[in-house]
Amino acid sequence: MENxxxxxxxxxxxxxxxxxxxxxxxxxxAFCNDHLRIKPGSNEPVxxxxxxxxxQQSPQNKANTASRDRYNDDYYYDDVWCYGxxxxxxxxxxxxxxxxxxxxxxxxxxxxxxxxxxPSAEIDDxxxxxxxxxxxxxxx
Amino acid sequence: MKFFGAFSQYKxxxxxxxxxxxxxxxxxxxxxxxxxxxxxxxxxxxxxxxEARAQLLNYVILFGILSFLGIFAxxxxxxxxxxxxxxxxxxxxxxxxxxxxxxxxxxxxxxxNLREFVVPVxxxxxxxxxxxxxxxxxxxxxGKTLDSKLKDTRKDDPGWFSYPKVxxxxxxxxxxxxxxxxxxxxxxxxxxxxxxxxLDKTYKGSxxxxxxxxxxxxxxxxxxxxxxxxxxxxxxxxxxxSVLGDGLKYKDGDNxxxxxxxxxxxxxxxxxxxxxxxxxxLLGKIFMSVQPAAEKGS
Ligand SMILES: [Zn+2]
Ligand SMILES: [Zn+2]
Numbered sequence: 121m122e123n124x125x126x127x128x129x130x131x132x133x134x135x136x137x138x139x140x141x142x143x144x145x146x147x148x149x150a151f152c153n154d155h156l157r158i159k160p161g162s163n164e165p166v167x168x169x170x171x172x173x174x175x176q177q178s179p180q181n182k183a184n185t186a187s188r189d190r191y192n193d194d195y196y197y198d199d200v201w202c203y204g205x206x207x208x209x210x211x212x213x214x215x216x217x218x219x220x221x222x223x224x225x226x227x228x229x230x231x232x233x234x235x236x237x238x239p240s241a242e243i244d245d246x247x248x249x250x251x252x253x254x255x256x257x258x259x260x
Numbered sequence: 261m262k263f264f265g266a267f268s269q270y271k272x273x274x275x276x277x278x279x280x281x282x283x284x285x286x287x288x289x290x291x292x293x294x295x296x297x298x299x300x301x302x303x304x305x306x307x308x309x310x311e312a313r314a315q316l317l318n319y320v321i322l323f324g325i326l327s328f329l330g331i332f333a334x335x336x337x338x339x340x341x342x343x344x345x346x347x348x349x350x351x352x353x354x355x356x357x358x359x360x361x362x363x364x365x366x367x368x369x370x371x372x373n374l375r376e377f378v379v380p381v382x383x384x385x386x387x388x389x390x391x392x393x394x395x396x397x398x399x400x401x402x403g404k405t406l407d408s409k410l411k412d413t414r415k416d417d418p419g420w421f422s423y424p425k426v427x428x429x430x431x432x433x434x435x436x437x438x439x440x441x442x443x444x445x446x447x448x449x450x451x452x453x454x455x456x457x458x459l460d461k462t463y464k465g466s467x468x469x470x471x472x473x474x475x476x477x478x479x480x481x482x483x484x485x486x487x488x489x490x491x492x493x494x495x496x497x498x499x500x501x502s503v504l505g506d507g508l509k510y511k512d513g514d515n516x517x518x519x520x521x522x523x524x525x526x527x528x529x530x531x532x533x534x535x536x537x538x539x540x541x542l543l544g545k546i547f548m549s550v551q552p553a554a555e556k557g558s
Contacts, residue, residue, distance in 0.1 A: 193307065197375070216444070
């Protein structure tokens with residue numbers, strides 16, 4: 121079975137290592153269930169990238185909060201918002217891609233959209249400093 | 261009527277969620293996922309609550325006007341007394357019921373920053389964290405002008421019967437602090453600190469009448485910092501740092517370099533929420549200014 125084609129993350133794009141389940145009705149690529157939603161108004165699966173993009177464009181904004189219905193709440197308080205938002209965000213930001221450019225095939229991203237963050241350097245240390253939320257980052 | 265929905269959404273919240281709404285202050289150490297799950301029903305409720313309060317305000321105004329008109333109607337149409345009086349009483353009653361329900365909802369209302377800022381920011385930061393990693397989140401949504409947050413009071417009083425008299429109160433409200441570790445090992449810190457200036461002015465109007473008004477000035481100060489590991493990122497050079505502009509604070513340590521950026525937003529509305537995008541833009545700016553360590557010298 122093919123792997124999910126989603127590049128997850130916001131500042132750091134990573135491959136999703138879950139097996140794909142269904143294809144997105146908009147872009148036609150295959151994704152895992154985590155990265156698919158039901159398209160509002162139809163019963164078809166749509167990927168977070170495609171759904172996020174359409175939701176960003178739809179007039180759900182502040183001026184008309186009263187009409188932001190239940191579905192839009194789910195959108196704004198859900199992962200979909202992050203995926204929709206990153207489309208706009210990437211016009212001025214090039215995300216790190218933790219992987220090899222050859223793996224970008226099949227995704228929404230091209231080589232020029234990203235900056236490669238060598239995954240090889242990732243393995244060495246997850247690290248001596250345990251993630252301590254109390255630690256003062258200014259001093260470490 | 262939206263208030264039915266608001267009350268039923270409130271009822272469906274867990275005890276922990278209800279107690280967060282009434283205390284509005286808590287320190288969490290949880291995964292972003294857990295936090296979003298915890299806040300989401302409150303966010304949905306808060307939105308309904310705001311809509312219900314707006315709707316109730318309209319009704320209160322409408323019934324208020326009708327009961328006012330009713331007084332004249334009672335006087336004019338004296339023959340049909342009983343019906344008119346009944347309608348008049350009903351209008352007055354509805355006005356008061358509206359006011360009371362609206363006040364009750366106001367008691368369980370939470371600052372819009374929760375749904376408009378906290379939820380999206382936590383959600384988005386969670387996208388770049390290893391599953392199961394916790395963040396520490398310090399929230400204080402109790403209110404910006406509590407006595408305990410008062411930092412300074414100044415009184416400008418020119419003396420008896422002299423105007424204007426101005427009382428300036430300055431409050432400091434650091435209401436959001438989030439720390440965590442991202443997938444690249446960077447430590448993240450996000451703070452929002454609001455400075456509220458309340459001006460109470462008593463002055464002589466052009467007609468000679470003494471008037472008073474209250475004005476607010478709010479300054480949201482957003483701070484975003486990333487402590488980047490030397491193993492992962494090349495130490496930023498002066499050129500790279502100069503691009504980051506005025507709000508920059510930089511510190512280079514043994515293992516990490518710390519890059520902090522600040523942004524200030526001014527408003528006159530104490531209830532205004534902070535735009536999450538302003539905060540996320542700072543992080544993007546920092547990440548855009550650095551290079552991976554591996555590339556250095558290659
Ligand atoms: Zn798609
Ligand atoms: Zn996936």
